[in-house]
Amino acid sequence: MALARSAAHAPGIDDVVAAHRALRARRPLVQCLTNTVSTNCVANVLLAAGAAPAMVDNPEEAALFAGIADAVLINLGTPTQAQVASMRLAAEAAQRAGKPWVLDPIGAGGLPWRGGIAVELLQFGPAAIRGNASEVIGLAGLGGGGKGVDSSADPAHAVGAAVELLAHAIAVSASGPVDHVVGRVGEQTVLVRVAGGSALLPRVTATGCALGALVAAYAAVAPDPLTGLVAAHTHYAVAAELAEAVAKHPGSFAAAFLDALDTVEEAHLRARAQIAAAVPA
Amino acid sequence: MALARSAAHAPGIDDVVAAHRALRARRPLVQCLTNTVSTNCVANVLLAAGAAPAMVDNPEEAALFAGIADAVLINLGTPTQAQVASMRLAAEAAQRAGKPWVLDPIGAGGLPWRGGIAVELLQFGPAAIRGNASEVIGLAGLGGGGKGVDSSADPAHAVGAAVELLAHAIAVSASGPVDHVVGRVGEQTVLVRVAGGSALLPRVTATGCALGALVAAYAAVAPDPLTGLVAAHTHYAVAAELAEAVAKHPGSFAAAFLDALDTVEEAHLRARAQIAAAVPA
Amino acid sequence: MALARSAAHAPGIDDVVAAHRALRARRPLVQCLTNTVSTNCVANVLLAAGAAPAMVDNPEEAALFAGIADAVLINLGTPTQAQVASMRLAAEAAQRAGKPWVLDPIGAGGLPWRGGIAVELLQFGPAAIRGNASEVIGLAGLGGGGKGVDSSADPAHAVGAAVELLAHAIAVSASGPVDHVVGRVGEQTVLVRVAGGSALLPRVTATGCALGALVAAYAAVAPDPLTGLVAAHTHYAVAAELAEAVAKHPGSFAAAFLDALDTVEEAHLRARAQIAAAVPA
Numbered sequence: 149m150a151l152a153r154s155a156a157h158a159p160g161i162d163d164v165v166a167a168h169r170a171l172r173a174r175r176p177l178v179q180c181l182t183n184t185v186s187t188n189c190v191a192n193v194l195l196a197a198g199a200a201p202a203m204v205d206n207p208e209e210a211a212l213f214a215g216i217a218d219a220v221l222i223n224l225g226t227p228t229q230a231q232v233a234s235m236r237l238a239a240e241a242a243q244r245a246g247k248p249w250v251l252d253p254i255g256a257g258g259l260p261w262r263g264g265i266a267v268e269l270l271q272f273g274p275a276a277i278r279g280n281a282s283e284v285i286g287l288a289g290l291g292g293g294g295k296g297v298d299s300s301a302d303p304a305h306a307v308g309a310a311v312e313l314l315a316h317a318i319a320v321s322a323s324g325p326v327d328h329v330v331g332r333v334g335e336q337t338v339l340v341r342v343a344g345g346s347a348l349l350p351r352v353t354a355t356g357c358a359l360g361a362l363v364a365a366y367a368a369v370a371p372d373p374l375t376g377l378v379a380a381h382t383h384y385a386v387a388a389e390l391a392e393a394v395a396k397h398p399g400s401f402a403a404a405f406l407d408a409l410d411t412v413e414e415a416h417l418r419a420r421a422q423i424a425a426a427v428p429a
Numbered sequence: 430m431a432l433a434r435s436a437a438h439a440p441g442i443d444d445v446v447a448a449h450r451a452l453r454a455r456r457p458l459v460q461c462l463t464n465t466v467s468t469n470c471v472a473n474v475l476l477a478a479g480a481a482p483a484m485v486d487n488p489e490e491a492a493l494f495a496g497i498a499d500a501v502l503i504n505l506g507t508p509t510q511a512q513v514a515s516m517r518l519a520a521e522a523a524q525r526a527g528k529p530w531v532l533d534p535i536g537a538g539g540l541p542w543r544g545g546i547a548v549e550l551l552q553f554g555p556a557a558i559r560g561n562a563s564e565v566i567g568l569a570g571l572g573g574g575g576k577g578v579d580s581s582a583d584p585a586h587a588v589g590a591a592v593e594l595l596a597h598a599i600a601v602s603a604s605g606p607v608d609h610v611v612g613r614v615g616e617q618t619v620l621v622r623v624a625g626g627s628a629l630l631p632r633v634t635a636t637g638c639a640l641g642a643l644v645a646a647y648a649a650v651a652p653d654p655l656t657g658l659v660a661a662h663t664h665y666a667v668a669a670e671l672a673e674a675v676a677k678h679p680g681s682f683a684a685a686f687l688d689a690l691d692t693v694e695e696a697h698l699r700a701r702a703q704i705a706a707a708v709p710a
Numbered sequence: 711m712a713l714a715r716s717a718a719h720a721p722g723i724d725d726v727v728a729a730h731r732a733l734r735a736r737r738p739l740v741q742c743l744t745n746t747v748s749t750n751c752v753a754n755v756l757l758a759a760g761a762a763p764a765m766v767d768n769p770e771e772a773a774l775f776a777g778i779a780d781a782v783l784i785n786l787g788t789p790t791q792a793q794v795a796s797m798r799l800a801a802e803a804a805q806r807a808g809k810p811w812v813l814d815p816i817g818a819g820g821l822p823w824r825g826g827i828a829v830e831l832l833q834f835g836p837a838a839i840r841g842n843a844s845e846v847i848g849l850a851g852l853g854g855g856g857k858g859v860d861s862s863a864d865p866a867h868a869v870g871a872a873v874e875l876l877a878h879a880i881a882v883s884a885s886g887p888v889d890h891v892v893g894r895v896g897e898q899t900v901l902v903r904v905a906g907g908s909a910l911l912p913r914v915t916a917t918g919c920a921l922g923a924l925v926a927a928y929a930a931v932a933p934d935p936l937t938g939l940v941a942a943h944t945h946y947a948v949a950a951e952l953a954e955a956v957a958k959h960p961g962s963f964a965a966a967f968l969d970a971l972d973t974v975e976e977a978h979l980r981a982r983a984q985i986a987a988a989v990p991a
Contacts, residue, residue: 185468185484187747191915196960201915203747203788208823216820226484228511230790258497261489351691353472353482398477399687406961410913466749466765507765509792539778542770632972634753634763679758680968 158338158425159375165414167370167379172198176368178361179217181205181235183225183254186354190221193358196409197383199365210234214241219368220249221361222269224262232265239272248275248367248376251317252360257286270316275373277313277320278360281306284322288312303328307428311337319374321363323356327381330428331374340378343422344385346392348401355405359384378423386420387412439619439706440656446695448651448660453479457499457649459642462486462516464506464535467635471502474639477690478664480646491515495522499649501530502642503550505543513546520553529556529648529657532598533641538567551597556654558594558601559641562587565603569593584609588709592618600655602644604637608662611709612655621659624703625666627673629682636686640665659704667701668693720900720987721937727976729932729941734760738780738930740923743767743797745787745816748916752783755920758971759945761927772796776803780930782811783923784831786824794827801834810837810929810938813879814922819848832878837935839875839882840922843868846884850874865890869990873899881936883925885918889943892990893936902940905984906947908954910963917967921946940985948982949974 177200182190191201204213207230214220220242222235242249251274256266266287279287281301288309303324310320310330319331327342349355359380366376366383390408395401458481463471472482485494488511495501501523503516523530532555537547547568560568562582569590584605591601591611600612608623630636640661647657647664671689676682739762744752753763766775769792776782782804784797804811813836818828828849841849843863850871865886872882872892881893889904911917921942928938928945952973953966 184465184746185472188469188750191747195913195915206790209821228487259490351476397688397691399684403684403961403965407959410959465746466753469750509768540771632757678969678972680965684965
């Protein structure tokens, strides 16, 4: 697995552009162990953005496939006993094979059973954790909890929890109107805010889950998971803005967003990306 | 759980408008235990219409979450042993917590195993039952049966069966070209017909399932399940008409329908709703 | 089950038109045991094209429903132990009842567990096998393997493997830029190439899976599985061309493709079909 960045700077637009170019050139294969609501959206987002999906999530094949895939997404949206067994096997196999894997701890803060699973999976060293603010707070054990799967907390309030989770993952993000991404640059903990996007995005189910998959895809091609997170969030935000320019309601927005994930090229990224690095308070 | 209406009138357009306003104001959280074909559509319909979905359907969490959610949908489209166990737990927990839950008895008339499950779940007192005509007839034990999951019977022929099911649920609807909804107003059994809609709606999979989820959302905010059923059917029919005005084939209709569920406001409801109350023959 | 064609010719455009007419007239009910990514797309493709879906895939009901349905699709995309048990039961019941069933051996070449299941299912005599080139090669035991679920081999290279699989199935196709379909006409082995389509099709997830379901629908109404395969591939290719004429990116293409499956009539088939029969080398 890629180690934390040793470069002297937090990832910025040039790093995002390079990661985007690598994504399109290498078309990473992402193994997705995800919830039943999201499978179709996750696969279509990966295909539209320039990666390839494979939903191998049974205990018989999960570990084997983690050795074949370029990255793994583990999303706790609708866990079953069999899928949880697969998650353990895939996370362990990914760690052993040096493949980055991403944890999306849906509902981990409010539901003890899956919360326990999420904590258990941390032992396998996720490259990145991506959740909404209440999930990041919940996973870090700071309480909070969410209503259903949508965030009821401002991502800015989750930065402390995200930094705590750097004990387990190389980089962590809390999604929201402004995404907050934390990681390390050398010895320094950094916070990168990615603004932009669209208020229509959370009105289409599974777009958060699919962002987690795109994080995994970028983690497979970026020099480190922090850059991968920033690149995925930026690609997403810029695509959402392009989609909102042509669609004003959730049904047409969903189609326009897939179109835009495909359309986004370097020029769009440079014209629209809103990336700002800071040191967390 | 809300009791049967004691008001002197069957629900009409003013009640639908009030329920719609409450839906948008309160954004109820609906726990969905539904089939694998429908999860994405169900979640997107709830989000577009103004509610929030959470697909918690494992035995470990189903009962706990029924206490958190505002309403519960139980849809028998693709039952598994584990999901059926979750259905029992969620229905029982919803009843105990006084949360309305909705039964969608897909295929109950033609498939004995799930028919037995549907009948067993009736003991937990659903607020509403929503199905197509053959499912309502099948569940009431009047025979009939359906071809696959699509109705082969006219909803008008299911009114007797729907009234029989009022022994178990507060209100019952049979969907079709004209939806037939039955419930009680005081001591009086009433039939409310909701006309309109679009012939394209049944050509998009899971739109019937998603209507069941919208019924649950409305049951959480309406004064009683009968009003909730009439409001959900009316919101759906009006949105389908708006969608058909811009889309003539099922792919573009599916997106336009989600857009329209979002777009529908009081003025659309008042201009287009076709609600007619009667006493069942 | 329909036997191999005894007519003197390989299926051509007139046979495709007749099959398309039969599909629209009879609206066959297809039982689908398919992967979690594809359920929604599979159902919508069947509905748009003119058939009816039913996703009955639990062990309690799978065999019973195979006797009710007009055809069965078995897709190995995300197998679970329970679903595999259902697959055995449904395939056996379909064989016993003389209903055509279609095997889509996703990933069979690269993943030994499901490869073993696919081979085991062959004993129940599928009417047709539809896969991408690497899956057809993998299933025939010629090695090859695929990266994830997308084909990494040219369908032309899978013709030998497809012909080998005629020991188990009446007709076999390998999908790709030009689809290659093999079967028998009397004693003669024939190869039918279906060209056309769109490069956007594989950029929408589950469109390959849904083609398998459409093959099952056509197998239920065509005089034999070879004609059914050629008709399904042709309907698909022509619809993809119509969709590409109005949509240039995957999100809008997905909706336009469903519209086009509905739109396709005899005139479109006659104007655009690219069907060429040959004797395999």
